[in-house]
Amino acid sequence: MTDMAIQTQALDHFFGEGEARKQAIFDVNLEIERGKLTILMGPSGSGKTTLLTLMGCLRHVQSGSVNLLERELKGAGEAELVRLRRRLGFIFQAHNLHESLTATQNVLMGLQVHGKGNAAKQMAAAHHMLRLVGLEDRLDYLPGNLSGGQKQRVAVARALVSNPNVIFADEPTAALDKVSGHNVVDMLKTMGRERGTTTVMVTHDNRILELADRIITLEEGRVVSDVRP
Numbered sequence: 001m002t003d004m005a006i007q008t009q010a011l012d013h014f015f016g017e018g019e020a021r022k023q024a025i026f027d028v029n030l031e032i033e034r035g036k037l038t039i040l041m042g043p044s045g046s047g048k049t050t051l052l053t054l055m056g057c058l059r060h061v062q063s064g065s066v067n068l069l070e071r072e073l074k075g076a077g078e079a080e081l082v083r084l085r086r087r088l089g090f091i092f093q094a095h096n097l098h099e100s101l102t103a104t105q106n107v108l109m110g111l112q113v114h115g116k117g118n119a120a121k122q123m124a125a126a127h128h129m130l131r132l133v134g135l136e137d138r139l140d141y142l143p144g145n146l147s148g149g150q151k152q153r154v155a156v157a158r159a160l161v162s163n164p165n166v167i168f169a170d171e172p173t174a175a176l177d178k179v180s181g182h183n184v185v186d187m188l189k190t191m192g193r194e195r196g197t198t199t200v201m202v203t204h205d206n207r208i209l210e211l212a213d214r215i216i217t218l219e220e221g222r223v224v225s226d227v228r229p
């Protein structure tokens with residue numbers, strides 16, 4: 001097993017066809033260590049989300065290479081990608097909770113796609129995760145009755161409950177106040193220390209940079225800075 005969760009080599013990415021074809025990612029070469037919190041920064045349109053979705057098997061690799069958990073994504077078949085995605089957790093903007101399901105049921109969705117454990121064990125794991133994110137008194141609330149920050153914490157609990165190897169997060173703290181944002185990122189760091197979970201996070205949130213193990217900055221699709229604070 002290597003110490004790297006993700007490696008990219010000569011990674012390019014293009015959108016559009018013919019005259020509208022436009023390059024969004026240029027020659028990105030990165031090695032991302034296991035168990036660390038890596039932040040992707042950069043101005044709007046610099047390619048952060050494109051890079052995150054390429055590394056997270058959410059977009060086909062067109063040119064160059066992405067190695068995720070020792071599997072090459074370029075040319076990988078759909079069955080292989082599905083197997084890999086089961087080892088990942090995704091935290092995108094808060095709005096992807098199911099509005100008709102309670103907090104607990106939303107977190108259970110994070111387990112049921114994996115088919116892990118029996119119903120009682122799954123319920124216990126969902127409740128445990130919701131307690132960890134400080135929502136023990138909101139287990140049976142619908143998203144409509146939760147604040148933006150509480151919804152985001154449900155999304156975090158759902159991403160973490162299956163104990164993924166890598167978590168991809170796009171602006172996970174955008175809707176949170178400073179304390180809740182810190183709590184979410186602290187939790188991801190704790191998962192890194194205790195379980196070796198790797199987190200790659202896109203953020204504009206300057207308040208959480210101090211928590212990062214590494215900060216990679218993109219501009220116009222290129223890596224322009226890469227620091228370990």
Ligand SMILES: Nc1ncnc2c1ncn2[C@@H]1O[C@H](COP(=O)(O)OP(=O)(O)OP(=O)(O)O)[C@@H](O)[C@H]1O
Pocket residue numbers: 015016024042043044045046047048049050051
């Ligand atoms: N589906 C798409 N079709 C065409 N162009 C796209 C598509 N998605 C992104 N792009 C373009 O690729 C470039 C990078 O976009 P991307 O969303 O990765 O940037 P970003 O850094 O995440 O921006 P933001 O901070 O605003 O979310 C931009 O020029 C964008 O217009």
